[in-house]
Amino acid sequence: MSKVDLSVKLGKLELKNPIMFASGTVGYGNEISKFTDLSKIGAIVTKSVSLKPRKGNPPQRIFETASGMLNAIGLANVGVEAFIKEKIPFLEEVKSTVICNIAASTIEEYVECTKILTNESTIKGFEINVSCPNVKEGGLQFGNDVNAVGRITEKVRAATDKPVIIKLSPNNSNIVEFAKTAEKEGADAVSAINTLVGTAFDIYTRKPKIKNITGGLSGPAIKPVALAKVLDISRNVDIPIIGIGGISSWKDVIEFMIAGASAVQLGTINFVNPNAGIEMLDELVSYCKENQIEKLSDLTASYVL
Numbered sequence: 001m002s003k004v005d006l007s008v009k010l011g012k013l014e015l016k017n018p019i020m021f022a023s024g025t026v027g028y029g030n031e032i033s034k035f036t037d038l039s040k041i042g043a044i045v046t047k048s049v050s051l052k053p054r055k056g057n058p059p060q061r062i063f064e065t066a067s068g069m070l071n072a073i074g075l076a077n078v079g080v081e082a083f084i085k086e087k088i089p090f091l092e093e094v095k096s097t098v099i100c101n102i103a104a105s106t107i108e109e110y111v112e113c114t115k116i117l118t119n120e121s122t123i124k125g126f127e128i129n130v131s132c133p134n135v136k137e138g139g140l141q142f143g144n145d146v147n148a149v150g151r152i153t154e155k156v157r158a159a160t161d162k163p164v165i166i167k168l169s170p171n172n173s174n175i176v177e178f179a180k181t182a183e184k185e186g187a188d189a190v191s192a193i194n195t196l197v198g199t200a201f202d203i204y205t206r207k208p209k210i211k212n213i214t215g216g217l218s219g220p221a222i223k224p225v226a227l228a229k230v231l232d233i234s235r236n237v238d239i240p241i242i243g244i245g246g247i248s249s250w251k252d253v254i255e256f257m258i259a260g261a262s263a264v265q266l267g268t269i270n271f272v273n274p275n276a277g278i279e280m281l282d283e284l285v286s287y288c289k290e291n292q293i294e295k296l297s298d299l300t301a302s303y304v305l
């Protein structure tokens with residue numbers, strides 16, 4: 001076999017390979033660019049951008065756990081105006097697909113943010129964060145309310161011709177209902193999962209390790225949960241799924257694709273090895289050659305149950 005095709009499709013969006021950087025773990029691309037070649041990565045998802053700048057939560061905002069980490073950043077970001085002025089010029093130069101992640105406290109804010117950003121040619125699609133567990137308003141309430149997720153999808157869909165990806169929360173009883181609603185209201189894809197609510201205490205001071213008391217758990221600890229969610233969604237919806245949760249090696253990428261993912265996002269691993277995504281690409285090619293797979297995308301939802 002001579003050549004392996006690593007490209008994948010997320011609806012009308014084509015990526016050169018399935019490896020994307022997850023929101024909040026690479027800033028606006030600039031923070032990781034010294035350590036890896038962004039032009040080789042399938043896509044970069046920006047830190048959640050909101051209409052107005054947000055300071056986020058007070059520290060301590062991050063705590064390392066067994067096989068993972070807790071974070072309660074609270075959606076700290078520069079806001080849409082500064083994002084356009086200060087961050088887009090850098091992203092424009094990067095030869096990678098840029099997806100802008102949007103967070104908001106109201107449906108109107110999601111729509112306004114999308115409308116402001118939709119004319120930016122650098123942005124090739126939107127990922128809508130309806131599921132951040134670390135903000136008091138917005139985030140988790142939306143992620144827990146299937147009707148709200150439906151309305152957000154419908155209104156954001158109407159505000160842009162660019163691909164719309166709805167990022168789903170694992171912190172509810174039936175993620176499939178949320179995925180079905182996103183599909184029905186016109187989402188091009190769903191991404192799953194955001195972090196799981198968790199906490200940790202100092203046994204001497206008896207205080208929480210995170211000032212916000214709870215944070216979002218990410219990293220290898222959540223991989224089996226994320227895989228089960230991706231499989232469940234894959235068996236019930238037809239739009240593409242972007243798998244997220246604890247992916248740390250090329251084997252994890254393959255596993256998520258078999259379970260139903262069309263592409264994947266790397267989050268916590270970027271803090272361990274910012275070049276991990278690029279290093280996985282050669283391994284994916286070798287796996288495909290060894291297993292006579294010409295198109296990596298043929299693996300999507302190829303599970304044998």
Ligand SMILES: Cc1cc2nc3c(=O)[nH]c(=O)nc-3n(C[C@H](O)[C@H](O)[C@H](O)COP(=O)(O)O)c2cc1C
Pocket residue numbers: 022023024025047048069071073075101129132167193194195217218219220222244245246247265266267268269
């Ligand atoms: C420090 C940190 C900040 C994050 N910020 C965001 C964010 O702003 N928006 C968002 O949608 N997800 C955010 N996430 C969630 C990640 O994008 C991803 O869904 C999650 O970490 C699970 O993937 P992982 O186990 O590979 O890290 C953040 C995660 C971490 C660790």
